[in-house]
Amino acid sequence: MLCTIAAAMLLPALVDLADNDRGWQAFLASSVVTFFAGGLLVLVAYDENPPRLGVKEGFLLTTVAWVVIAAFAALPFLGHGLSYTDAYFETMSGLTTTGSTVIAGLDKLPRGILLWRALLCGIGGLGIIVMAILMLPFLRVGGMQLFQTESSDKSEKVLPRAFELTLAIAAVFGGLVLVCAFFYAWFGMSGFDAICHSLTTIATGGFANYDSSFAHFESPAIYWTGTIFMALGAMPFVVFIKMVRGDPTALWHDTQVRAFVGFLIAISLIMAFWLLATRNISFFEAITLSSFNVTSIVTTTGYMSDDYTKWGNFAIGVFFLLTFVGGCSGSTAGAIKIYRLQIAHMLTRSHFLHLISPNRVVTLTYNGRRLPADVPFSVVAFLAIYFAIVGLFAVIYAGMGLDFVTALSASATALGNVGPGLGDVIGPAGNFVPLPDAAKWALSFQMMLGRLELFTVLVLFRPEFWRS
Amino acid sequence: MLCTIAAAMLLPALVDLADNDRGWQAFLASSVVTFFAGGLLVLVAYDENPPRLGVKEGFLLTTVAWVVIAAFAALPFLGHGLSYTDAYFETMSGLTTTGSTVIAGLDKLPRGILLWRALLCGIGGLGIIVMAILMLPFLRVGGMQLFQTESSDKSEKVLPRAFELTLAIAAVFGGLVLVCAFFYAWFGMSGFDAICHSLTTIATGGFANYDSSFAHFESPAIYWTGTIFMALGAMPFVVFIKMVRGDPTALWHDTQVRAFVGFLIAISLIMAFWLLATRNISFFEAITLSSFNVTSIVTTTGYMSDDYTKWGNFAIGVFFLLTFVGGCSGSTAGAIKIYRLQIAHMLTRSHFLHLISPNRVVTLTYNGRRLPADVPFSVVAFLAIYFAIVGLFAVIYAGMGLDFVTALSASATALGNVGPGLGDVIGPAGNFVPLPDAAKWALSFQMMLGRLELFTVLVLFRPEFWRS
Numbered sequence: 063m064l065c066t067i068a069a070a071m072l073l074p075a076l077v078d079l080a081d082n083d084r085g086w087q088a089f090l091a092s093s094v095v096t097f098f099a100g101g102l103l104v105l106v107a108y109d110e111n112p113p114r115l116g117v118k119e120g121f122l123l124t125t126v127a128w129v130v131i132a133a134f135a136a137l138p139f140l141g142h143g144l145s146y147t148d149a150y151f152e153t154m155s156g157l158t159t160t161g162s163t164v165i166a167g168l169d170k171l172p173r174g175i176l177l178w179r180a181l182l183c184g185i186g187g188l189g190i191i192v193m194a195i196l197m198l199p200f201l202r203v204g205g206m207q208l209f210q211t212e213s214s215d216k217s218e219k220v221l222p223r224a225f226e227l228t229l230a231i232a233a234v235f236g237g238l239v240l241v242c243a244f245f246y247a248w249f250g251m252s253g254f255d256a257i258c259h260s261l262t263t264i265a266t267g268g269f270a271n272y273d274s275s276f277a278h279f280e281s282p283a284i285y286w287t288g289t290i291f292m293a294l295g296a297m298p299f300v301v302f303i304k305m306v307r308g309d310p311t312a313l314w315h316d317t318q319v320r321a322f323v324g325f326l327i328a329i330s331l332i333m334a335f336w337l338l339a340t341r342n343i344s345f346f347e348a349i350t351l352s353s354f355n356v357t358s359i360v361t362t363t364g365y366m367s368d369d370y371t372k373w374g375n376f377a378i379g380v381f382f383l384l385t386f387v388g389g390c391s392g393s394t395a396g397a398i399k400i401y402r403l404q405i406a407h408m409l410t411r412s413h414f415l416h417l418i419s420p421n422r423v424v425t426l427t428y429n430g431r432r433l434p435a436d437v438p439f440s441v442v443a444f445l446a447i448y449f450a451i452v453g454l455f456a457v458i459y460a461g462m463g464l465d466f467v468t469a470l471s472a473s474a475t476a477l478g479n480v481g482p483g484l485g486d487v488i489g490p491a492g493n494f495v496p497l498p499d500a501a502k503w504a505l506s507f508q509m510m511l512g513r514l515e516l517f518t519v520l521v522l523f524r525p526e527f528w529r530s
Numbered sequence: 531m532l533c534t535i536a537a538a539m540l541l542p543a544l545v546d547l548a549d550n551d552r553g554w555q556a557f558l559a560s561s562v563v564t565f566f567a568g569g570l571l572v573l574v575a576y577d578e579n580p581p582r583l584g585v586k587e588g589f590l591l592t593t594v595a596w597v598v599i600a601a602f603a604a605l606p607f608l609g610h611g612l613s614y615t616d617a618y619f620e621t622m623s624g625l626t627t628t629g630s631t632v633i634a635g636l637d638k639l640p641r642g643i644l645l646w647r648a649l650l651c652g653i654g655g656l657g658i659i660v661m662a663i664l665m666l667p668f669l670r671v672g673g674m675q676l677f678q679t680e681s682s683d684k685s686e687k688v689l690p691r692a693f694e695l696t697l698a699i700a701a702v703f704g705g706l707v708l709v710c711a712f713f714y715a716w717f718g719m720s721g722f723d724a725i726c727h728s729l730t731t732i733a734t735g736g737f738a739n740y741d742s743s744f745a746h747f748e749s750p751a752i753y754w755t756g757t758i759f760m761a762l763g764a765m766p767f768v769v770f771i772k773m774v775r776g777d778p779t780a781l782w783h784d785t786q787v788r789a790f791v792g793f794l795i796a797i798s799l800i801m802a803f804w805l806l807a808t809r810n811i812s813f814f815e816a817i818t819l820s821s822f823n824v825t826s827i828v829t830t831t832g833y834m835s836d837d838y839t840k841w842g843n844f845a846i847g848v849f850f851l852l853t854f855v856g857g858c859s860g861s862t863a864g865a866i867k868i869y870r871l872q873i874a875h876m877l878t879r880s881h882f883l884h885l886i887s888p889n890r891v892v893t894l895t896y897n898g899r900r901l902p903a904d905v906p907f908s909v910v911a912f913l914a915i916y917f918a919i920v921g922l923f924a925v926i927y928a929g930m931g932l933d934f935v936t937a938l939s940a941s942a943t944a945l946g947n948v949g950p951g952l953g954d955v956i957g958p959a960g961n962f963v964p965l966p967d968a969a970k971w972a973l974s975f976q977m978m979l980g981r982l983e984l985f986t987v988l989v990l991f992r993p994e995f996w997r998s
Contacts, residue, residue, distance in 0.1 A: 117885070375934065375937065376931075379925035379928025379929065382925075409911065410915065413911055414989050414992045414995075415992070417669065417670060418589075418994055418995055439907060440881070442910040443877065443910050447878065449913075449914070449917040453850075456851075457850075457851055460843040463842075463843055466846050469843065517885060524879070526886055
């Protein structure tokens with residue numbers, strides 16, 4: 063994986079070289095260091111008959127891979143005057159497709175480093191989908207075992223082998239990026255901007271090439287393109303593969319996708335009417351503003367076309383709650399995710415039925431199949447732990463001197479891999495650079511924690527994990 | 531129950547009469563109206579052979595009782611110029627032992643109305659303990675079935691019948707109030723203040739007779755008395771009964787009490803060291819300030835001896851999280867409660883063990899007995915729904931124009947029956963009177979929701995509840 067990262071670093075090096083910018087040196091040097099480290103690991107650890115990996119190794123490997131890859135992928139930023147803390151934060155933010163940035167003055171940066179930020183989102187986004195489909199279901203974290211059944215079940219077997227599945231995901235991901243880039247360019251972006259932003263759109267990353275994010279473009283066509291492709295990036299990629307392989311209505315029949323799209327439309331309409339009631343704008347302007355920014359937060363992308371924290375207290379409250387929602391499972395979106403909310407709703411309903419008539423037997427099904435026995439507890443425990451972590455880290459940030467709103471929204475936006483927080487410092491018009499170094503490391507940790515569905519990382523903190 | 535309330539109203543009427551204050555008329559009129567309504571209900575609905583109540587009637591009766599009692603108990607406030615909205619809010623705040631107030635200028639109020647506020651806390655507090663021990667375990671809400679085993683199990687049967695148990699609880703409650711009042715008076719409170727504040731202390735209510743709450747007294751001895759008796763009020767009353775009946779070490783052996791006391795001491799010490807580090811005060815001053823205010827929030831009382839929101843961002847963050855903790859089950863304390871946090875911690879641990887080695891069988895025990903099968907899900911679902919309700923109502927309040935901090939902390943403090951929120955308006959030095967009427971009704975609803983452990987009320991909103 064380190065060698066792949068090293069190879070990816072050559073792309074921005076070439077761009078900087080073509081632009082006659084000295085930045086190529088940082089990329090080349092980082093690439094050599096990373097390639098060397100990766101090569102050394104292969105030489106030291108290569109085994110012709112590798113031992114079968116157990117579930118413990120699965121947890122450890124996943125977490126360590128993220129920590130180490132980010133450590134190397136951060137190197138190119140050092141060439142642009144960032145401290146290693148800032149570089150690591152920016153890299154983890156990209157790889158986890160969070161999109162919080164510590165770099166101000168993006169508009170004046172050389173193109174190489176902008177491309178690197180976009181590539182981090184792309185690489186991370188693709189990695190997340192592969193991980194969510196191939197790895198997490200077998201680690202049984204937070205209800206992901208639900209999707210183990212789906213891909214291992216014979217009647218619905220998507221592709222027989224992991225390698226083929228990975229290729230198919232990469233093809234769908236690449237295809238979406240190209241189509242999105244085409245539309246962005248068609249509607250007026252430069253070719254370079256179109257490619258960078260389409261990468262961060264499909265990865266629901268949210269890094270933009272401008273300090274003012276998408277507000278820079280001032281084009282409804284670009285906003286609607288963004289809205290649609292952010293939503294597509296937050297949908298289950300397995301379903302896209304099914305569609306390509308001959309089931310064009312798969313998207314429409316997926317319970318999770320239907321709830322997700324319905325939710326997006328409902329909240330976008332509510333916020334549009336709120337804007338109509340509080341501002342002197344047309345319905346089209348209102349729904350364009352509302353759908354872009356709502357979709358950006360729900361899909362955990364983190365672009366903004368307007369500082370929505372200036373839309374009034376109601377909007378601030380809604381956007382804070384949206385930070386928790388997230389897109390579909392098996393996509394690039396983070397946070398709690400729609401299927402967990404659906405299952406939580408279903409469980410609440412059946413729990414109330416049970417309270418009313420204790421002897422009734424309720425069979426729970428999701429997406430047309432019975433819920434595995436350990437899913438209910440996994441899902442609800444995920445929710446409770448998710449909220450608890452947001453609260454605990456908020457107190458840690460408050461202890462570092464951040465005000466209540468900044469501390470709480472930083473904690474929620476990092477764990478949800480969303481991007482912007484609330485308040486003057488880290489709000490949609492702000493920047494994470496004024497935060498203390500310790501907060502940046504804690505936020506990097508939270509981004510990884512959220513990205514790996516909490517349990518994958520938390521399990522490493524149990525003493526039992528390290529016993530025999 | 532209405533007739534009991536009507537009788538209780540005569541007490542403040544007598545006090546006002548003795549003080550030569552015209553307030554007695556409002557109490558007498560309210561008492562007559564309430565007694566008439568209660569008497570009418572008895573006449574209309576009395577049945578010599580009452581039908582056995584099922585679980586559905588249990589839910590409905592519990593909720594309706596709280597709504598209706600508050601509606602009548604609010605009447606005396608109308609005589610003091612409060613709107614009915616404010617009167618209902620103040621009454622629900624008292625009966626649920628929340629302690630949020632909409633009355634400013636307490637120091638100048640006639641004693642009758644101050645006594646009525648304290649009596650509301652006392653009546654509500656006693657009612658809650660009886661309900662939590664006799665009613666909720668059988669409704670199986672939010673893991674309360676855990677305590678059904680406890681009181682129905684033969685080896686540990688506390689008292690054979692509900693009536694005797696109620697009397698025993700009332701005796702313990704009354705005893706604690708008297709001892710507390712004695713110490714308050716001993717350390718310098720007037721007799722009237724001592725009785726009012728001991729009622730709101732043991733009930734963990736938090737209504738004070740002064741706008742500046744306990745900061746008015748400026749006496750370390752009174753603060754430590756308050757700290758100790760608030761903590762006692764938040765302990766399981768069944769255990770006190772056991773102690774009186776010949777098992778003096780019962781308190782020490784109770785898992786919940788040990789965790790509760792340990793938690794109080796730990797957080798009080800942390801905040802004391804924080805105060806020492808940020809202010810020029812002695813350790814005794816620091817621990818006095820810290821333990822009183824921490825205990826006040828954790829026990830969901832809501833007194834303050836100093837505006838802790840001026841202690842810095844770390845303190846604000848900690849106090850916000852403390853709003854969620856709560857005391858022990860079977861006490862007057864609200865919020866999530868210690869046993870749910872203990873069980874959640876135990877479940878998290880066993881869930882991680884299960885992730886590491888899927889075939890291991892873990893037996894879960896609490897307080898020396900096996901956990902009933904439906905407790906884990908009940909507890910974790912309670913936590914998730916609790917957080918979700920705090921978030922949803924925060925958005926509702928934001929929609930009414932409240933700023934983010936006020937909206938979020940109002941939602942959390944009402945659902946947890948704590949009392950003060952954060953921010954300039956509803957913070958410990960503030961008052962709920964500037965909030966819009968709609969917010970006051972929603973907060974009253976949230977107080978009841980929290981007090982009845984969520985499910986008791988929420989189940990009424992399921993259409994299935996009303997079928998057949």
